Amino acid sequence: MGISIKGLAVLVILSNAIPTPVFSNDSDVRVNQDRLEYHILTLGEIGKDQTGATSRLAYSQFDLEGRAYAMRLMNDAGLKISIDAGGNVVGTRLGKDPSLKPIMTGSHIDTVPEGGNYDGVVGSLSAIEVAKTLNENNVILEHTLKVVIFTNEEGGHVGSRAISGRITEDMLNLKSQIGLTHREGIKKLGGKPGVLNKPLHEKGDLFAFIELHVEQGGVLDKEGINIGVVTGIVGIRRWLVDVIGEANHAGTTQMASRRDALVTAAMYVLAVNKVALGLEGNHVATVGRLAPEPDAINVVPGKVRTTLEIRDLSAEKIQKVFEVIEKASERIADRNGTKIIFNEIQQNAKPAPTNKAIQDEVKRAARELGLSFSYIPSGAGHDAQEFVPITPTSMIFVPSKGGVSHSGLEFTSANDIANGANVLLKTILAIDKFDQF
Numbered sequence: 001m002g003i004s005i006k007g008l009a010v011l012v013i014l015s016n017a018i019p020t021p022v023f024s025n026d027s028d029v030r031v032n033q034d035r036l037e038y039h040i041l042t043l044g045e046i047g048k049d050q051t052g053a054t055s056r057l058a059y060s061q062f063d064l065e066g067r068a069y070a071m072r073l074m075n076d077a078g079l080k081i082s083i084d085a086g087g088n089v090v091g092t093r094l095g096k097d098p099s100l101k102p103i104m105t106g107s108h109i110d111t112v113p114e115g116g117n118y119d120g121v122v123g124s125l126s127a128i129e130v131a132k133t134l135n136e137n138n139v140i141l142e143h144t145l146k147v148v149i150f151t152n153e154e155g156g157h158v159g160s161r162a163i164s165g166r167i168t169e170d171m172l173n174l175k176s177q178i179g180l181t182h183r184e185g186i187k188k189l190g191g192k193p194g195v196l197n198k199p200l201h202e203k204g205d206l207f208a209f210i211e212l213h214v215e216q217g218g219v220l221d222k223e224g225i226n227i228g229v230v231t232g233i234v235g236i237r238r239w240l241v242d243v244i245g246e247a248n249h250a251g252t253t254q255m256a257s258r259r260d261a262l263v264t265a266a267m268y269v270l271a272v273n274k275v276a277l278g279l280e281g282n283h284v285a286t287v288g289r290l291a292p293e294p295d296a297i298n299v300v301p302g303k304v305r306t307t308l309e310i311r312d313l314s315a316e317k318i319q320k321v322f323e324v325i326e327k328a329s330e331r332i333a334d335r336n337g338t339k340i341i342f343n344e345i346q347q348n349a350k351p352a353p354t355n356k357a358i359q360d361e362v363k364r365a366a367r368e369l370g371l372s373f374s375y376i377p378s379g380a381g382h383d384a385q386e387f388v389p390i391t392p393t394s395m396i397f398v399p400s401k402g403g404v405s406h407s408g409l410e411f412t413s414a415n416d417i418a419n420g421a422n423v424l425l426k427t428i429l430a431i432d433k434f435d436q437f
Contacts, residue, residue: 002075026429027368029137032354033418036129040417041126043069043109044117053114053408057177058152059185065175069191070124070149077132084200086162087151087191093131095144095432101207102144104391105130108153108383114175116410118417122398123212124149126421127355133425141432143207148385151189158182160383162191164390165199166324172196174370178231201390207348208358208431209387212424214412216380216401218243226371226419228397229362233378233385235351237318241287243268244339245295247302258300262336264291266303271328276321283312283321284375308342313377352385357437358394358427365426371419380405392437396423 046069047062048056052141056062067089074081077260079091095102107123126369127147149168151159161167172183172193183193220228245261269287276285286309292301308325309317329340359375366373376397387393398420 018228026137026139029133029139029425029429030237031126031129031133031421031425033414035132036125036418036421037414039073039125040117040121041130042263043121047111048431049114051114051408054111054116055112056109056112056115057113058110058155058158059180059188060178062109064189067149069132070109070128070217072216073125074131074147077128077147079131079136080126083408084162085186085192085195086167086200087186087189088158088159088163089149091128091131091147093134093145093147095141095142098144100143101205102146103207103432104146104148104209104387105139105211105424105428106146106148106150106383107211107213107341108150108159110152110154112154112406114408115406118214118215118403118410118412119405120153120213122214122412122417122420126212126417129421130425130428133288139429141428143432145428146206151191152182153383154177157381157383157386158186158189159412160386162186162196163200164386166386167196169197174400194318197352199390203390204393206387207390207434208355208394208437209384209425210358210394210396210431211384212380212398212420213382214400214410215376215397215403216400216404216405219358219376220374220397220398220399220402222405223374223375224372225399226416226424227362227366227373228376229359229366229373229374230354231359231377232313232351232353232396233349233380233382233388233395234313234380235315235318235390236309236311237322238348239308239322239342239344241268241306241308242339242341242343243304243306243318243333244341245302245304245336246300248300250298250300260300260301261304261335261338262301263335264332264340265290265292265306267332268306268329268335268340269400271332272325275324275328279324281317283310283317284379285310285325286319311379313353315351318351349381349385352393353392354384354388355437357434358392358431361427361430362394362396362423365423365430368426369419369422371423396420396427
């Protein structure tokens, strides 16, 4: 279902009717939980289908409507709105000292097909709520605050890659899930894809970047922890893996004479799992695809196209896991008279450790708010990882019920969201007082 621009304006007016407290100093400032929840649920109506899931795909009409709603909230929060060349929506709140580099915070509001109300949205609307809360309490930061809604996170961190300068011509020419190329989509959103051959922000242009996000895993929820202090975003390396055997007649080829690619592939899958479990650490290794050829019921498969993905916070650990898997695969292939060939896919994500000083402030904020916390790596990719090479960067996680994400069933309570938003607010207030990192 869609919401008209007129309807969006009415919703914003209604949301402003919720009373907000006034505090005497910065340390007492808190976000308005009811208002924040209302805005999240209202945005969730844009693109919702009959099953209750939300499909607000990047560059779609629902994406445009969602961005329009977010911009109205930004305007109401006193932010000056612009669209950068990557199509990102940027809301600016000037600080006391124009010579200081800006602090940036935000996330995305586009969804996967049949997604939910919280992935990306929590960080985006909490960032706007933080700006609104600062305004209501007459708190002016030393640094300018920039609140950003990123373009097409789900399609490959398009907006954040534009900021860091990692958009390529090939990527701009790729088609998105609605059929537009990223170039066409960015232009539709008001961006300027023709100038994305250089970064929108060079190293040192920003003072810091912080992203609040739902965990998209079950650790915090399972352990009853309020806040995740994110230690880093894992690196990701992926390979296309070809298992080569010999296709032959399933009835006339004796078992001992077969060079069955699918049998070898099955043993390869088990080996990946065994290696990953056997090595100490938090790495993960996954085989997500298995396609036998010729895929006929009466033919011994002569080839299997499969995959390998390894994630960890350490590039060295990823390489070690791969090498052990590669050696185990060679032994399997030799034993079966087959071959296993690994071809690495380009544009993998490098490990992105977060800034220790901001981690400390996230932890301090949680303690001051009486919230439990735990250090936790992010196993999923986020816009924040694009900022690690150009500015001190950190992330804050809040629990996701049952670890469910990318689903209409994903859920984070209003209280957990407000906890995260208040930690974000206090962290921004703290680093605003930093002279440097």
